[in-house]
Amino acid sequence: MASVSSKQLAELAGVNSATLRRDLSSLHIGGTRGVGYDVKHVLHQIGLVLGVNQKWPVAVIGVGNLGRALANYTGLSERGFPVLALFDVEAAKVGTKVAGLTVRHLDQLPAVVNQLGILVAVIATPPEAAQEVADAVVAAGVPSILSFTADSLHVPEGVVVRRVDLATELQILSFYQQRATAAERGFEYFVDVDGPVPG
Amino acid sequence: MASVSSKQLAELAGVNSATLRRDLSSLHIGGTRGVGYDVKHVLHQIGLVLGVNQKWPVAVIGVGNLGRALANYTGLSERGFPVLALFDVEAAKVGTKVAGLTVRHLDQLPAVVNQLGILVAVIATPPEAAQEVADAVVAAGVPSILSFTADSLHVPEGVVVRRVDLATELQILSFYQQRATAAERGFEYFVDVDGPVPG
DNA sequence: TAGATTGTTAATCGATTAACAATC
DNA sequence: TAGATTGTTAATCGATTAACAATC
Numbered sequence: 258m259a260s261v262s263s264k265q266l267a268e269l270a271g272v273n274s275a276t277l278r279r280d281l282s283s284l285h286i287g288g289t290r291g292v293g294y295d296v297k298h299v300l301h302q303i304g305l306v307l308g309v310n311q312k313w314p315v316a317v318i319g320v321g322n323l324g325r326a327l328a329n330y331t332g333l334s335e336r337g338f339p340v341l342a343l344f345d346v347e348a349a350k351v352g353t354k355v356a357g358l359t360v361r362h363l364d365q366l367p368a369v370v371n372q373l374g375i376l377v378a379v380i381a382t383p384p385e386a387a388q389e390v391a392d393a394v395v396a397a398g399v400p401s402i403l404s405f406t407a408d409s410l411h412v413p414e415g416v417v418v419r420r421v422d423l424a425t426e427l428q429i430l431s432f433y434q435q436r437a438t439a440a441e442r443g444f445e446y447f448v449d450v451d452g453p454v455p456g
Numbered sequence: 457m458a459s460v461s462s463k464q465l466a467e468l469a470g471v472n473s474a475t476l477r478r479d480l481s482s483l484h485i486g487g488t489r490g491v492g493y494d495v496k497h498v499l500h501q502i503g504l505v506l507g508v509n510q511k512w513p514v515a516v517i518g519v520g521n522l523g524r525a526l527a528n529y530t531g532l533s534e535r536g537f538p539v540l541a542l543f544d545v546e547a548a549k550v551g552t553k554v555a556g557l558t559v560r561h562l563d564q565l566p567a568v569v570n571q572l573g574i575l576v577a578v579i580a581t582p583p584e585a586a587q588e589v590a591d592a593v594v595a596a597g598v599p600s601i602l603s604f605t606a607d608s609l610h611v612p613e614g615v616v617v618r619r620v621d622l623a624t625e626l627q628i629l630s631f632y633q634q635r636a637t638a639a640e641r642g643f644e645y646f647v648d649v650d651g652p653v654p655g
Numbered sequence: 656t657a658g659a660t661t662g663t664t665a666a667t668c669g670a671t672t673a674a675c676a677a678t679c
Numbered sequence: 680t681a682g683a684t685t686g687t688t689a690a691t692c693g694a695t696t697a698a699c700a701a702t703c
Contacts, residue, residue: 262684275672275687282686290685291679308634313626322528326521327622332583332606336623338630376633377626384531401633403625407531417636419629421620423526424535426602427512427576430618431537434575434600435507437616461660474663474696481662489661490703661702668695678685 260293309337316342316375316399318390319382320350320360323405327379328356341373346386363390367397380404391418459492508536515541515574515598517589518581519549519559522604526578527555540572545585562589566596579603590617 263281267274281287281294286302288294304310315338317327327333328340343360345351351362361369369375378394380387384406391410394402402418404410407425410418462480466473480486480493485501487493503509514537516526526532527539542559544550550561560568568574577593579586579601586605593601594615601617603609606624609617 264684273672274684275674276670278684278686279671288685289679290677291683293684307627308630309627311630311634313630315626322521322525326525329521330622332621332623333626336627338623338626377629379626400637401629403622403629415636415640417629417633419625419632421622421625422531423529423602423620424531424537426618426620427514427532427537427578428506428508428535430576430600430602430616431507431510431512433618434616435510437614438599441614463660472696473660474698475694477660477662478695487661488703489701490659492660659703662700664697664699666695666697668693670694671690671692673688673690675688676686679683 259296260289261296261299262293263288266294311337313338313376313401314374315340315377315379316344316366316369316373317379317381318344318363318366318394319380319386320345320347320355321381321383324379324381325355327381328358338377342369342375344369363393366393370397370399375399377401377403380406380410384408458495459488460495460498461492462487465493465498510536512537512575512600513573514539514576514578515543515565515568515572516578516580517543517562517565517593518579518585519544519546519554520580520582523578523580524554526580527557537576541568541574543568562592565592569596569598574598576600576602579605579609583607 263274263278267277270277281299284302284306286294286299301310315333317324317340320328320343324343324345328343333340340356340358343355343358344363344366345360346363350360353360376399378399378401380390380394380402382390387404387406387408388410391402391404391412395412395416400416402410402412402416404418404420405422406420407422409420412418462473462477466476469476480498483501483505485493485498500509514532516523516539519527519542523542523544527542532539539555539557542554542557543562543565544559545562549559552559575598577598577600579589579593581589583605586603586607587609590601590603590609590611594611599615601609601611601615603617603619604621605619606621608619611617
């Protein structure tokens with residue numbers, strides 16, 4: 258039975274070993290005094306907490322460039338998020354095949370969600386359609402939405418939305434870059450200093 | 457001169473007003489006692505800190521579905537991240553036009569970076585090419601990289617990398633969903649209770 | 656001047672971690 | 680038993696916030 262100590266895990270995770278023990282303990286994951294934690298047990302329990310031991314069937318709505326990119330991204334399926342259905346409203350797209358899947362009309366959403374057990378909807382439509390699509394997704398009973406719109410979506414309580422906004426990601430990136438550049442020049446934004454500040 | 461109190465800002469931000477005053481103060485953003493903070497001044501100063509008052513020219517590398525989606529996303533330019541150049545290595549793609557830009561061969565990267573003042577490279581290539589492209593990007597002198605690969609990239613110190621992994625985003629989404637569902641059932645992962653835990 | 660609000664001190668709160676009894 | 684390591688208590692550290700003097 259392979260085991261691992263809180264010290265080893267803490268080093269790998271870059272945290273204090275007491276914190277790691279406390280955290281595992283709060284998740285009701287226990288070890289054996291004098292021995293350590295059973296590796297398989299920890300993996301399995303953390304998998305349960307994270308929901309990794311479960312499949313989450315995905316529908317992608319909007320078969321533009323982004324939707325196609327998602328449909329073709331094999332990494333999703335490998336990580337437990339198989340893309341099982343594609344939807345669009347354009348007549349020219351409905352019925353065509355993308356990444357081995359036939360594009361369906363959005364009207365079919367409720368039936369397909371029910372049939373395939375869709376748990377996650379990825380909204381990859383133009384921004385002006387996103388809220389309307391979100392409403393349809395919620396009505397169809399899908400409990401989780403990933404969206405790429407800059408604006409946040411309105412959904413009823415209990416529906417979980419996550420937003421990935423590429424402009425925001427670039428914002429964060431450029432913020433760190435700016436800070437790195439400022440630090441090089443000897444400026445410092447985040448501690449109280451008497452020195453100069455850019456601007 | 458329109459002004460706003462720390463109390464008003466704190467309410468909007470959902471934080472304590474003393475914390476807000478302390479935070480502004482640590483950014484060297486001051487107000488006037490008895491009056492409040494000058495709205496324009498706060499906006500401008502925060503803009504400086506975030507780097508929002510600056511343009512960050514972007515190059516997209518890899519003109520697949522994801523690259524095309526990025527090239528066509530007008531939201532980037534609106535937020536200060538104009539996509540000025542597209543690169544690929546496929547002969548069939550080089551020279552074609554995408555979103556009004558001519559796709560260039562990756563060989564041209566150093567020259568174009570220099571000419572257009574590219575500050576951010578977005579790597580939208582297949583994962584197996586990502587590290588090699590990152591090396592080229594770094595060699596060309598681009599200080600910031602946004603990548604969509606699951607694996608992290610190796611870059612020298614000073615280069616800032618941000619990774620957007622869609623599988624991870626779905627992971628986070630499903631984690632919250634699972635937690636919401638568990639909470640509905642009366643389970644609780646994150647506080648110490650004597651009650652049952654899923655599993 | 657009276658009222659309002661900042662900027663900051665000092666108190667409080669919560670999170671981290673050292674330390675060690677329990678125990679394998 | 681001796682050595683190792685957990686689980687948790689108690690101390691420490693840092694972050695939040697109440698409170699208030701400064702001052703517009």
